[in-house]
Amino acid sequence: MAKNTKKERIVIVGGGFAGINFAKKIDKERYDVTLIDKNNFHSFPPLFYQIASSGLESSSIAFPFRREMRKIKQVKYQMGQVKRVDPVAKTVSTQFKTIPYDHLIIAAGTTNNYFGIPNLRESVYTLKSMSEALRLKSVILDRMERATLMDDVEERRKMLSFVVVGAGPTGVEIAGAIGEMKRYILKREYPEIEQDDLSITIIEGADRVLRTMSEKSSVKALEYLGHLMVDVRLNVQMKSYEDKVATIVVDGKEEKLYAETLIWTAGITSIVIDGFPEEVYGPGHRFIVDDYNRVKGCDGVYAMGDIAYLTAPGWERGYPQLAQVAIQQACNLAKNFNCGSFEHPFSYVDKGTMATIGRNRAVADLKHTHFYGRPAWFMWMFIHLISILGMRNKINVLLNWVWAYFTYSTSLRLLELPSKWPKRRRWEMEED
Numbered sequence: 432m433a434k435n436t437k438k439e440r441i442v443i444v445g446g447g448f449a450g451i452n453f454a455k456k457i458d459k460e461r462y463d464v465t466l467i468d469k470n471n472f473h474s475f476p477p478l479f480y481q482i483a484s485s486g487l488e489s490s491s492i493a494f495p496f497r498r499e500m501r502k503i504k505q506v507k508y509q510m511g512q513v514k515r516v517d518p519v520a521k522t523v524s525t526q527f528k529t530i531p532y533d534h535l536i537i538a539a540g541t542t543n544n545y546f547g548i549p550n551l552r553e554s555v556y557t558l559k560s561m562s563e564a565l566r567l568k569s570v571i572l573d574r575m576e577r578a579t580l581m582d583d584v585e586e587r588r589k590m591l592s593f594v595v596v597g598a599g600p601t602g603v604e605i606a607g608a609i610g611e612m613k614r615y616i617l618k619r620e621y622p623e624i625e626q627d628d629l630s631i632t633i634i635e636g637a638d639r640v641l642r643t644m645s646e647k648s649s650v651k652a653l654e655y656l657g658h659l660m661v662d663v664r665l666n667v668q669m670k671s672y673e674d675k676v677a678t679i680v681v682d683g684k685e686e687k688l689y690a691e692t693l694i695w696t697a698g699i700t701s702i703v704i705d706g707f708p709e710e711v712y713g714p715g716h717r718f719i720v721d722d723y724n725r726v727k728g729c730d731g732v733y734a735m736g737d738i739a740y741l742t743a744p745g746w747e748r749g750y751p752q753l754a755q756v757a758i759q760q761a762c763n764l765a766k767n768f769n770c771g772s773f774e775h776p777f778s779y780v781d782k783g784t785m786a787t788i789g790r791n792r793a794v795a796d797l798k799h800t801h802f803y804g805r806p807a808w809f810m811w812m813f814i815h816l817i818s819i820l821g822m823r824n825k826i827n828v829l830l831n832w833v834w835a836y837f838t839y840s841t842s843l844r845l846l847e848l849p850s851k852w853p854k855r856r857r858w859e860m861e862e863d
């Protein structure tokens with residue numbers, strides 16, 4: 432007991448890729464470790480789009496912290512959204528509690544950036560969290576059911592107009608998944624809807640999709656999107672979105688585009704935690720850190736993963752906000768803590784990037800080579816499977832994928848809307 436009280440206290444904010452890996456690697460005999468997360472589960476963002484498109488169930492890509500803590504022994508979990516830090520008093524406050532620390536590890540990741548466009552937050556659908564993915568899933572299924580009841584073709588086409596803003600991996604993957612629904616599922620499960628009734632358009636400001644990947648991968652991805660009947664509009668900016676109409680700018684001229692469902696994947700910004708001086712923040716409101724993930728000018732505070740900003744030769748705009756960077760920073764920071772002196776500067780080993788656009792179609796840029804089509808798709812599946820936490824989850828995901836591969840059929844297209852009192856009316860119907 433007396434031994435425990437002498438341990439230095441480490442508080443980790445956020446149990447995503449960075450937080451959970453730090454919790455695994457840190458020496459618990461030496462430090463008293465508490466992990467705080469606003470959700471009671473760790474989740475796997477790269478597969479959120481599969482939740483939204485009814486390809487996987489949420490429990491396949493999420494893992495309750497309390498169960499994980501049975502394995503990562505001696506780490507305490509507390510639920511709470513960290514709102515404020517007092518770096519002088521060395522305390523961190525959630526809506527529930529104030530917790531003292533000796534070392535604070537910030538790994539709270541990012542959220543959507545709407546670039547100040549009015550009303551966007553309220554009117555678009557996003558994919559930055561599990562709850563956002565589940566919300567989008569309900570919306571897609573809701574639009575489909577409503578369209579089946581419409582006799583007027585124009586009305587049906589409006590109801591089934593999906594616009595994705597942003598052609599990074601998330602935008603391309605969700606557009607591809609809806610494209611697969613259009614190409615393979617509509618005819619079988621929604622006979623009332625013609626294929627041409629459903630439209631998917633990607634709006635992208637740059638001159639190619641997947642612009643952080645190689646040119647060849649962009650070209651291939653565009654070809655795969657074409658196969659799934661996704662209309663890609665490059666060099667187009669979205670200016671506003673009001674009453675389901677997006678105003679877009681094409682060659683300097685404004686155009687209107689109707690979008691019943693607008694999926695926003697165009698930008699991210701860091702989670703805001705109050706209490707820090709302005710000078711700790713860099714681009715994207717990320718914490719500026721040194722090579723050891725120490726936050727500039729804040730003794731005992733460290734940041735890692737998406738929320739940290741660190742430049743290096745070849746990464747002049749900061750390391751990319753990717754799972755690999757988060758995991759590698761977490762392992763390196765834990766190593767420095769465990770040896771008691773900060774001797775190991777962080778250096779990123781880039782293992783490559785990939786994106787998938789429907790079944791058998793993926794692009795992968797590795798260090799010295801590129802893969803496309805089915806080999807890239809199998810590689811993508813393998814890497815995602817080994818990265819998901821928990822054996823049960825891995826098996827679940829694999830079974831779902833194998834089943835869907837041969838049948839395109841899933842039992843997950845359930846339109847589940849939580850009921851609430853006082854009951855709300857949906858479609859002019861009384862809810863159960």
Ligand SMILES: Cc1cc2nc3c(=O)[nH]c(=O)nc-3n(C[C@H](O)[C@H](O)[C@H](O)COP(=O)(O)OP(=O)(O)OC[C@H]3O[C@@H](n4cnc5c(N)ncnc54)[C@H](O)[C@@H]3O)c2cc1C
Binds near residue numbers: 702735753757
């Ligand atoms: C849709 C999508 C697809 C992606 N696809 C890929 C991909 O294919 N490959 C790839 O490498 N990367 C991908 N990424 C990026 C990757 O997910 C991130 O780089 C990675 O998750 C960063 O890890 P992190 O630990 O910094 O943050 P996160 O994994 O985002 O974890 C942050 C944690 O902090 C918690 N949290 C947030 N705010 C608070 C608060 N105030 N208080 C307490 N807890 C808080 C959250 O609940 C979460 O658990 C994708 C991201 C998204 C959203």
